[in-house]
Amino acid sequence: MLYVTAAVTPKGERRRYALVSAAADLLCEGGFDAVRHRAVARRAGLPLASTTYYFSSLEDLIAKAVEYAGTREAEQLKRRVGALSRRRRGAESTADILVDLLVGEANGLRVTEQLISRYERYIACARQPGLRDIERRILQQRTDAVVEVVARSGRSVRVELLTALVCAVDGAVVAALVGDGDGPRATARATLIDVIDVLAPIDEHVAQV
Numbered sequence: 752m753l754y755v756t757a758a759v760t761p762k763g764e765r766r767r768y769a770l771v772s773a774a775a776d777l778l779c780e781g782g783f784d785a786v787r788h789r790a791v792a793r794r795a796g797l798p799l800a801s802t803t804y805y806f807s808s809l810e811d812l813i814a815k816a817v818e819y820a821g822t823r824e825a826e827q828l829k830r831r832v833g834a835l836s837r838r839r840r841g842a843e844s845t846a847d848i849l850v851d852l853l854v855g856e857a858n859g860l861r862v863t864e865q866l867i868s869r870y871e872r873y874i875a876c877a878r879q880p881g882l883r884d885i886e887r888r889i890l891q892q893r894t895d896a897v898v899e900v901v902a903r904s905g906r907s908v909r910v911e912l913l914t915a916l917v918c919a920v921d922g923a924v925v926a927a928l929v930g931d932g933d934g935p936r937a938t939a940r941a942t943l944i945d946v947i948d949v950l951a952p953i954d955e956h957v958a959q960v
Contacts, residue, residue, distance in 0.1 A: 763805065766795075766797060766801055766805060767805045767806075769795040769796070769797060770791055770792070770795050770797065770801060770802060770805060770806070770812065771812070771815045771816055771819045772795070772819065773791050773792075773794035773795035774786050774791045774794075774812050774813065774815070774816035774819075775816040775817075775819040775820040775823065776794060777790055777791060777794060777816075778813070778816050778817065778820055778868060778872070779820055779865055779868050779869075780864060780865075780868065781864070781868065782867070782868045782871040782872075783813065783871065783872075783875055786809070786812070786813055786816060787809070788802040788803065788809060791812065810879075810881070813882075814881060814882055814885065817872060817876070817882055817885050817886065818885050820872075821885060821886070821888065821889035821892070824889065824892070824893075825889070825892040825896075828852060828892065828893065828896040829896070831851070831852060831896075832852070832896050832899045832900055832903070835848065835899075835900060835903050836903070837903045837905075838903075838904070838905065839904065839905030839906075839953065840904040840905065840906075842943075842944050842947045842948050843944060844904075845900070845901070845904045845906065845943075845947055845951075846940050846943035846944045846947055847940065848900055848904070849897060849900060849920070849943055849947075850936055850939050850940045850943065852896060852897070852900060853893065853897070853917065853920050853924075853939065854866070854920070854924060854935050854936050854939045855935075855936070862935075863928070863935070866924060866928060866935055867928060870921070870924075870925055870928070872886065873886065890917075893917060894910070894913060894914050894917050897913050897916065897917055898910060898913050901913060901951045904951075905953060905954055906947075906951040906952060906953055906954055907951055907952050907953070907954045908951070908954075909950075909951075912950040912951065913950065913951060915950060916943070916946060916947070916950045916951065919942055919943075919946055920939050920942060920943065922942075923935075923938045923939045923941075923942040924938065924939050926938065927939070
C-alpha cells in the first residue's frame with residue numbers, strides 16, 4: 752500500500768508553497784534576519800507549527816525561499832526581455848533597458864530594500880555552501896538576460912565580457928547603497944554608459960532597423 756505523507760498531498764503542497772512564498776517575500780523585504788518561523792507562518796496565514804512540520808529546519812526553509820525568489824526573479828527577467836523588440840540601440844538606450852532589468856524600474860525605499868536584500872543574499876550564500884549552487888544559478892540567469900538584451904539591441908555578444916558588465920553594475924549599485932550620491936539607478940546607468948560600447952559594441956553585421 753502506498754503511503755502518502757501530509758507534505759505531498761495537495762493540501763500539503765499548497766501549504767508548503769504558501770510558506771516558501773511567504774519566506775521569499777520576507778527574505779526580499781528584510782534579508783535573512785526577517786525569515787523566522789513565526790514571521791513566515793504569520794505571513795502565510797498558517798499555524799506556527801506548520802513551518803517545522805513541512806520543513807526539516809529553518810535552514811531548509813531558507814534554502815527553498817532563496818531558490819523560489821531566484822526563480823521568480825528569473826521569470827520576471829524572461830518576460831521583460833521577451834517583450835523587447837530587436838533593433839540597433841545606442842549606448843544610452845541600451846543602458847536604460849539594462850538598468851531597469853538589473854536594478855529596478857523605479858527609485859524609492861522599496862527598491863532600495865530589495866537591492867540590499869539581494870546583495871545580503873550574495874554574501875550569505877558565499878558563507879553557506881548549501882546555498883552557493885542556488886545563488887550561482889540565479890547569477891547565471893541574470894547574465895543570460897543581459898546577453899539577450901544586448902543581442903536584441905544589435906550589439907556584439909561575448910559572454911565573458913557581459914559577465915564583467917554585470918559585475919560592474921553590481922559593484923556600482925553596492926557603492927551607491929552605502930554612499931550619499933545619486934542613488935543606485937543613476938550610478939548604475941552612468942557605469943553602463945561608460946562601458947557598454949567597450950564590452951558590447953555595436954555589431955556592424957546587424958542591419959539598422
